[in-house]
Amino acid sequence: MNIDIDLVPKAQRKEKPTDVLQVAFGTVFSDHMFSMRYNGSEWTDARIHPYGPLSLSPAALCLHYGQGIFEGMKAYRRGERILLFRPEMNFKRLNVSATRMVMPTIDPDFGLHSLMELIKTDSEWVPEVPGSSLYIRPTMIATEPKLGVRPSSEYLYYIILSPVGPYFKEGFSPVKIYVSDKYVRAVKGGTGAAKAIGNYAASLLAGTNAVKVGYSQVLWLDALERKWIEEVGTMNLFVRFDDEVVTPPLAGSILPGVTRDSVLTLVKDYGLKPNERMISIDEVIEGLSSGKVKEIFGCGTAAIIAPVGSLWYKDKPYAVSNGQTGELTQRLFEDLIAIQSGELEDTHGWVVPVE
């Protein structure tokens, strides 16, 4: 499929932020976006055009029944080169999400090609300062105007770009995490393993309550027993018990994170023992008292690696690593950034140049 291009005249292009590290995450967008439509049998009308509001029927199915999915990835600048990190995993996951939500899939090669064309169009928006990147948000929504709970026959897929600095206002500093034993995010058989928009809406109440008491994100426990650790708001979670570095298995209710997969590989490279197994919250709390839990960190595209400095569980705070960033957490953060931005040798073939 050809991509039609309609560019914003140079004189009308937006001012870029003078200090991207100070911009609140995801609030500034580049000049252009990519979009295409699904007409019931195929994707058509692929275009790169000025970033701007969508025209949507108030009866569009996504607005009523939440049939929508998205992805999150980043582009990094190294001089003239722009690099993506394992983008094929995002396009694969987009299609897994689409299938779960009864939406059409996208040819992964075309998905990546259209993304690269958009990034090339807005290449000036890929920031250069250390700690910054271009956040990429592919999104698919059901657009058929129809009140009735059934899959839409029409869809809009689009990509928008946002220059970003750190995800947390704390930057790379230990974050405080609230363990929710009242609300749950997902249940096996549900949509937790898909990047479905409704998952995030369902998480807002617990997230808002956590912020009110000074915590950055919620750590979700499993929905049935409220015992097993699942993941954090927008991150997968790792716990280091001595030399064993553990993350919960992908059993259907958590998102299969690209960063999670990369961390498992790096931890093995470091000679530690990566393990995907169930972790109970009791094992973590006991391990914090006994000293067996050395570090806890979250990982995801937006934050990359986020050290956890304290946990709140059942009305009590627990310090993690004395509220400091652990050694492994620090190393993973530095190595991942260095690989993503092309400064460290990419021994696993993760980095894909935009060409």
Ligand SMILES: Cc1ncc(COP(=O)(O)O)c(C=O)c1O
């Ligand atoms: C719920 C959830 N879990 C985990 C992650 C981490 O996934 P990734 O490393 O692919 O960004 C994200 C972010 O996309 C997320 O929204």
